Amino acid sequence: MRAIAAEVGVQAGALYNYTPDKQSLLFDLMQSHLTELLAAVPDTRDAEPRTRLRKLVEFHIRFHDARREAVFIAYMELRNLTDVNFARIEELRRRYEDHLEQILRxxxxxxxxxxxxTKIATLAIIAMLTGVNTWFRAGGRLSxxxxTGQYWDLVxxxxxxxx
Amino acid sequence: MRAIAAEVGVQAGALYNYTPDKQSLLFDLMQSHLTELLAAVPDTRDAEPRTRLRKLVEFHIRFHDARREAVFIAYMELRNLTDVNFARIEELRRRYEDHLEQILRxxxxxxxxxxxxTKIATLAIIAMLTGVNTWFRAGGRLSxxxxTGQYWDLVxxxxxxxx
DNA sequence: GTCTATAATCCGATAGAC
DNA sequence: GTCTATCGGATTATAGAC
Known part of the structure; x- marks a missing residue:
């Protein structure tokens, strides 16, 4: 909380005008991230499966690259959620996975x-795509x-x- | 450190007879994990590429499933390593990745x-395989x-x- | 709405008795 | 080699002045 306050430019105590406690702040961050992810999923219902899959691969890599910090927090801080909040986050994550699984089906x-x-393929593909965040840095050997084109070939x- | 001591059955201070500090303990855990991983990589130099790749896929999933805690720590605690220790761990990780990349080459x-x-394919495949640990639980729908067979199909x- | 100050607790690490 | 006790510092969260 002190680090967040310093980043924002206030003292730690002032943060409690905006969040009741650290748990709520963490949960809200994760929930917002996943809600925005779900809202941004491209609607490709009328396209062919191959096109739909390609669009989702491209979307997933782009979306997650643009929100590296949120993705990092969403994974690393999962264990710090209460049981109730964890279940809510997992439900949102499952709904995102369902988009991909439906395309595969x-x-x-x-x-x-x-x-x-299709469930296993879904989890495998998502893990593969999200993994880009752990090593990709703009300005490297490849854009x-x-x-994304190479990941699409693999998928x-x-x-x-x-x- | 107090949690580790409780798990072992001693007081926190007694741990410092075995490790100079927490950083060294964390580093030793990660280093041991990756050293054992490298030592256990199947030697398939004389086999065909497809067989070598299949053996590595099977090995990776099996090895990482058998050491869930070590794998979890090796990923989640990376940011708590000093710069020097981080570089050492990354070097070991890179050496493991090289095994897969050589097969692909x-x-x-x-x-x-x-x-x-081949480098991108290596990172993509490893992320996909390691992801099994985040959701697989023994006794579920599939063994x-x-x-492993389905991941091999995808790869x-x-x-x-x-x- | 932000500040200072502080309560209550947890952490890594050390000192010294046994 | 383990214990008890404790130091110094960090943490989340609260209280009360402004």
Missing amino acids: DGVASGDFRVQD LDEI RNGVAADG | DGVASGDFRVQD LDEI RNGVAADG
Whole structure:
């Protein structure tokens, strides 16, 4: 709380005019992050499964790169949530995962994708995509667009029906 | 330190007969974990790239599942290492990544794999595999062998030359 | 709404008896 | 090698002046 106060430019006690306690502040940060994530998911219902999957891959990498700090907190501070707040956050996270899983399900049904278990593929793909944040730094050897293209190749081939 | 002492069954002060300070204890834990990881990497130099990759995927998931606590600490406590210790740990981690990247390079050279950038594919695959730890619990819907098989399908197709 | 001051608690680490 | 006791400092949160 002192570090946050210093960043904002006030004393620690003044923060308690804006949040009842540290737990609420942490929960609100995570909830806002995931709510904004859900609101920003591209609506691709009318497109083909491959296009929908590509759009989601591109969106996920872009969105998470643009909010590195929030993503970092959302992962590292999970264990500091109360049981009730943890359950709420997990529910939002599950709803995001459902967007991807639905695309995979539709792609399997249409014959575009071949995946044994869409839930496992969902978790695998999300972990892979989110991992970009742990090493990517702007100005490196490759641009984020180039990296996104390569991740898309891995995902596309990974779930392709003609693999 | 007090929590560790309680777990071991001694008072907090007694721990300092075994470690000079908390930083050294944390570093030793991470270093041991990664050293054991490197020592346990299967030697598959004489096998075909596809077999080598499959063996590494199976090894990675098995090894990390068997050491959930160490893996958790190795990720969550990274930011609490001094700069010098952080560099040492990153060097060990890089050496592990090199095992996978060499397999991918050899597979690309032999025509078995098609990957634009082996370094990116390495990081993507490792993030995907390590992610299993965040959700897998023994006794669930699928066994770890079944899950490993599905991750292998995703990896195999992802880097396949005939995708 | 912000400040200073402080309460209550927790932390890593040390000192010294045994 | 472990204990008790404690130091010095950090933490979250509150109280009360302005």
